[in-house]
Amino acid sequence: MPTLTRGQKISLANSPFRLRAHIQVSAPLTLDFSCFGVDGNGKLSDDRYFVFYNQKEAPGSSVRQVGDSDFELDLDRLPTTIQRLVFVVTVDGQGELHQISLGNFSLWAGSTQIAQFEFRGADFGRERAVMIAEIYRRDGWRLAAVGQGFAGGLDSVLAHFGGQEHKEPSRNAPPIPQPATEVASPQAIACVRCGKSAASWVELRKFDNETGRCSHCTAEVQAALEGLRRDFLEASKSGILQDEAWQAMWRRFDSIRQKITPDEALAFLRPDTIQFVERLLTMAGAEGAVTPASERYVKQMLNAFGIPADLQKPFKTRLQRFKAIAQIRGGYLPVVSSGPLHLDAGELCHLTVPATYRKVTTRSETEIPGTLLATNKRLLFVPISVTGWKMQYKNIIQIKESTESIYLGLSTGSGNGHYKVKDTGHTEAVITTLTLMAKRQLLGPQEVMTRHISHDVRNAVWQRDRGRCTECGAQDYLEFDHIIPYSQGGSNSVNNVQLLCRRCNLAKGDRI
Numbered sequence: 001m002p003t004l005t006r007g008q009k010i011s012l013a014n015s016p017f018r019l020r021a022h023i024q025v026s027a028p029l030t031l032d033f034s035c036f037g038v039d040g041n042g043k044l045s046d047d048r049y050f051v052f053y054n055q056k057e058a059p060g061s062s063v064r065q066v067g068d069s070d071f072e073l074d075l076d077r078l079p080t081t082i083q084r085l086v087f088v089v090t091v092d093g094q095g096e097l098h099q100i101s102l103g104n105f106s107l108w109a110g111s112t113q114i115a116q117f118e119f120r121g122a123d124f125g126r127e128r129a130v131m132i133a134e135i136y137r138r139d140g141w142r143l144a145a146v147g148q149g150f151a152g153g154l155d156s157v158l159a160h161f162g163g164q165e166h167k168e169p170s171r172n173a174p175p176i177p178q179p180a181t182e183v184a185s186p187q188a189i190a191c192v193r194c195g196k197s198a199a200s201w202v203e204l205r206k207f208d209n210e211t212g213r214c215s216h217c218t219a220e221v222q223a224a225l226e227g228l229r230r231d232f233l234e235a236s237k238s239g240i241l242q243d244e245a246w247q248a249m250w251r252r253f254d255s256i257r258q259k260i261t262p263d264e265a266l267a268f269l270r271p272d273t274i275q276f277v278e279r280l281l282t283m284a285g286a287e288g289a290v291t292p293a294s295e296r297y298v299k300q301m302l303n304a305f306g307i308p309a310d311l312q313k314p315f316k317t318r319l320q321r322f323k324a325i326a327q328i329r330g331g332y333l334p335v336v337s338s339g340p341l342h343l344d345a346g347e348l349c350h351l352t353v354p355a356t357y358r359k360v361t362t363r364s365e366t367e368i369p370g371t372l373l374a375t376n377k378r379l380l381f382v383p384i385s386v387t388g389w390k391m392q393y394k395n396i397i398q399i400k401e402s403t404e405s406i407y408l409g410l411s412t413g414s415g416n417g418h419y420k421v422k423d424t425g426h427t428e429a430v431i432t433t434l435t436l437m438a439k440r441q442l443l444g445p446q447e448v449m450t451r452h453i454s455h456d457v458r459n460a461v462w463q464r465d466r467g468r469c470t471e472c473g474a475q476d477y478l479e480f481d482h483i484i485p486y487s488q489g490g491s492n493s494v495n496n497v498q499l500l501c502r503r504c505n506l507a508k509g510d511r512i
């Protein structure tokens with residue numbers, strides 16, 4: 001499944017006509033998603049093919065908006081006058097596109113993803129609308145990743161496509177009451193924040209329908225929230241958020257906030273608070289140990305930030321995992337059943353996992369399914385059909401974790417090669433620890449220290465790499481990576497350390 005870059009095009013010749021476009025954006029913005037079916041001149045000559053929140057379906061169900069940000073397409077049903085479908089994201093109300101933390105456009109055929117395209121706030125400046133992607137006819141249908149921004153909002157996009165100048169009612173404005181019906185005058189509606197009523201119909205139109213605030217209050221609230229965000233970024237800059245700074249920031253906000261609920265403020269801060277917790281966890285992972293204090297601190301922050309339970313879960317899972325791996329590396333190995341394997345007196349089994357042995361030579365490639373067992377005395381591979389082999393820990397000279405396997409390098413005896421296992425992290429930790437114990441090399445505090453990247457270096461790297469994977473830009477599951485591996489003489493200096501997400505870090509293991 002290709003990930004497109006801006007400007008890239010792919011053919012949809014082999015895709016079905018029934019497709020689904022899905023747009024996902026995380027940003028503290030109210031966004032509208034629309035699809036323009038335009039003619040050969042790039043003009044919206046038929047209004048009925050402008051699909052948006054007020055007109056959710058084009059003729060013949062050729063384009064149908066489902067939910068807010070999904071479009072079901074049946075390309076076969078589009079008349080030939082429609083040459084392009086352009087997908088557009090516009091900001092409704094306050095804000096600009098640079099506030100996007102991450103956006104993604106993806107195209108699906110049933111449950112199969114055909115292509116995707118990512119975009120970020122950094123791609124934009126003060127624009128308020130973006131043509132994100134288009135599907136167009138040229139020897140069949142094609143998909144292009146566009147990502148072109150517009151200074152104005154939906155109005156300027158409409159102007160671009162030359163649609164009739166109908167004034168689209170903003171979703172956020174209250175439905176304009178006809179003077180003769182429900183509301184006799186605009187003065188009957190008052191702002192929930194300042195209590196002032198609208199002076200005219202034009203002013204009432206500017207009321208924010210979701211919050212019930214007048215345009216003046218909406219602007220003030222936005223300014224207050226942005227001030228709060230600046231304070232938070234400043235207070236958390238060092239990677240540690242002092243309770244005192246957190247309290248002070250809210251006191252300052254309280255003095256001006258007037259009827260902004262904490263929930264609204266916390267939701268506004270969410271991309272930044274999530275990023276802060278990610279940083280805490282990346283640091284904890286690099287420490288190689290999670291102390292009860294740092295665990296408590298992470299949990300305390302998750303709650304203070306009002307992060308919803310479903311978003312908390314992956315962080316908590318990672319914390320548990322760091323703890324488990326740190327225990328193993330500290331020599332506290334879990335004891336598990338050895339199954340049918342007979343153990344000698346004093347022998348303890350620490351690992352029993354399904355594994356597939358893969359040996360690659362220049363001439364052949366062998367795959368043998370079986371079980372990998374590690375006891376405190378030996379490492380065994382027991383295949384399902386053929387005879388297995390035993391490995392001596394003292395002969396193991398290299399253990400390397402990659403995306404889906406563990407590579408074992410032995411100085412002598414059989415067993416060299418890749419072992420495909422489900423949980424590579426756990427398997428690697430157990431075998432490495434047993435090997436070090438057998439060689440009486442379990443890292444003492446002294447050795448841990450030399451391998452250890454200092455707090456200052458970690459902070460400098462985090463700031464230089466802006467809390468993103470240097471390979472793919474991901475902002476989650478981050479780890480500190482030695483560019484030149486420590487085992488190959490790479491140093492612990494800022495120049496030799498970078499942020500990689502777990503996926504890219506493991507993929508790097510595949511290459512080295």
Ligand SMILES: [Zn+2]
Nearest residue numbers: 191194214217
């Ligand atoms: Zn007001």
Ligand SMILES: [Zn+2]
Nearest residue numbers: 469472501504
């Ligand atoms: Zn990455």
